[in-house]
Amino acid sequence: MGHGSDKLILSMDDNEEITDEFHGVKVWWFSSKITRHNISFYRLVDEDKRYYRLRFHRRHRALINEAYLLFVIQQGKAIGVENRQRKLYTNSSSFDYNELKKLDWSHVPFEHPATFETLAIDSQMKSEIVKDLVKFSKSKEYYAKIGKPWKRGYLLYGPPGTGKSTMIAAMANLLDYDVFDLELTGVKDNSMLRKLLLNTTGKSIIVIEDIDCSLDLSGKRKPGGNQNENKEEEEKKAAMGGPPGKDESKVTLSGLLNCIDGLWSACGGEKVIVFTTNHIEKLDPALIRRGRMDKHIELGYCEYEGFKVLAKNILEWNLIICLRLFMSCWRRRISALLMWLRV
């Protein structure tokens, strides 16, 4: 079984041969290994390199080279994606003792149980979001056709505790994506931000929570003011407050915009970018304009539709307990009545 998965994984043993058929053509896969003797830390270490040999008739060479091998690679990738355990990444750095290097992202298994069924929001809004996400995940050709990177931005806003983080978990569970929770205050500068985003994988949701609190992204630009004025203001601020502290993040609004939307954003496959905020009015319009944040979703306090979902989620379980209590009460009453009758 795969780690954290309930699916069975079959593999080939050394020196085993299996037969496959593709468009009526038979091929044979043979697994083997080469053992190399390496010297590491003054010790002789045996290292096995496993490989597969593929055998087929030479008249099928074109079919195998052009179609079959591509098919095998695509199937392998699809099975890998299906069997993988999804992860929740965070940019607090960690150290990989196997590879002896510092990692930009550390991760834990993603196990949040939220789904769109359990999310207490307006049902029409819910089905719209689900439709939009599913459509996005199947639109590789569409994005290629219109010449846009395969990514979609969501802005979730509303008062605290109204389900923004829960919706992100539901999105990840719906699409079967990993989640990269980006803590902007821990990012040193724009090039570090670029590096982090380049190290994210496809099929992922990149989340910046409470973006209004992460950095003073709004203060870098004044509504109606020009860039020179803003620069002067920044310089004045720096002069008054002295140079930025050692640990202070130097990520700028333009750095963030470039990473989300610039040339770098096209690397690494399909991505959903989600910002959450309690104060949409504090955000720079450039950051949340349509096209960058394609969908703006307001999550407010629970209304009738949402309450119905919550009641269903919680009371379905409680109903069984109520029924049991009810039954046990009646059982006791009936036995008391019988005792009384006997007396």
Ligand SMILES: Nc1ncnc2c1ncn2[C@@H]1O[C@H](COP(=O)(O)OP(=O)(O)OP(=O)(O)O)[C@@H](O)[C@H]1O
């Ligand atoms: N619409 C909702 N449907 C289901 N559960 C909800 C909903 N809104 C809030 N909750 C529950 O309330 C708790 C807080 O929700 P959550 O953390 O998602 O809110 P938030 O909007 O991200 O809050 P904050 O802005 O403070 O980060 C969670 O335990 C979640 O289960």
